[in-house]
Amino acid sequence: MRSFAATLLVLAFCSSAMAQSNPPPLSPQCEAPGSDIAANAPLAHLAERLEKGGPLRILAIGSSSTTGVGASSRRKTYPAQLRGILESALKGVEAQITNRGVSGEVAATTADRLRMEVALEKPDVVLWQLGTNDALARVSAADFERTVSSTVEWLKGNDIDVVLVGLQYTPKFARDENYFIIRQTLQKVASEHNVLHVRRYDAMQFIARHQPGSESLVSGDDLHLNDTGYQCMAEHVAHAVIANLFVRKKDLPKIEPPSK
Numbered sequence: 001m002r003s004f005a006a007t008l009l010v011l012a013f014c015s016s017a018m019a020q021s022n023p024p025p026l027s028p029q030c031e032a033p034g035s036d037i038a039a040n041a042p043l044a045h046l047a048e049r050l051e052k053g054g055p056l057r058i059l060a061i062g063s064s065s066t067t068g069v070g071a072s073s074r075r076k077t078y079p080a081q082l083r084g085i086l087e088s089a090l091k092g093v094e095a096q097i098t099n100r101g102v103s104g105e106v107a108a109t110t111a112d113r114l115r116m117e118v119a120l121e122k123p124d125v126v127l128w129q130l131g132t133n134d135a136l137a138r139v140s141a142a143d144f145e146r147t148v149s150s151t152v153e154w155l156k157g158n159d160i161d162v163v164l165v166g167l168q169y170t171p172k173f174a175r176d177e178n179y180f181i182i183r184q185t186l187q188k189v190a191s192e193h194n195v196l197h198v199r200r201y202d203a204m205q206f207i208a209r210h211q212p213g214s215e216s217l218v219s220g221d222d223l224h225l226n227d228t229g230y231q232c233m234a235e236h237v238a239h240a241v242i243a244n245l246f247v248r249k250k251d252l253p254k255i256e257p258p259s260k
Helices: 004-020 045-050 078-089 107-121 132-136 141-157 177-193 200-210 226-246
Strands: 056-064 095-101 125-129 161-165 194-196
Touching: 045 056, 045 161, 056 078, 056 107, 078 095, 078 125, 078 226, 095 107, 095 226, 107 141, 132 177, 141 161, 141 177, 161 177, 177 194, 194 226, 200 226
Parallel strands: 056 095, 056 125, 125 161, 161 194
Antiparallel strands: none
């Protein structure tokens, strides 16, 4: 069993880390309610890595929003910006983020190569951006659910945290029934497997409705993000991750007084 002194050290570290890990403030153009940014779920393995020290190993995988189609440079992609935000918020912690986005992929294709990428990178957490191409390709909700559920189960079985980064909002597809169905299916999978779900659609829709004079988050094709969109995506993912690092703090070991 862990000694009383060791328990105190763990709790002291976690209290210190929690003090340093408040979600960073959002930029004015990216402001949205927390409930629109993400549905909460624990990131137990990422928190454990933070407790033990050493770099956080993060694999960002997905399609064009991960690759950065529409960004003016590689530095403007969401994984590149996410690293800076995390390292600024988590003082003294190195965030190693590997970008493995492939434009145009549906979830089933990403799932096939994800296992190889996990074996190579050995991440603490996988940020899986998905859903948009499945909706546009008219992948059935049943097939999409089966793919995502089985992959999430495999990742969790290998002690890897999962963050599902959902579909982007664009007025072009706001009334598309299949777009809605895939969004709902992704939300269902995240809830059933208790994994963190970044609700890009909800956050982007809030910004579009409540900041009508602000710069659009999508490029001229009304689908892919622009630099501002990628900035907000990075901020929202960072906000969700940091807010949920210690969501299970109630599970920390109870301090018992030393025996006399």
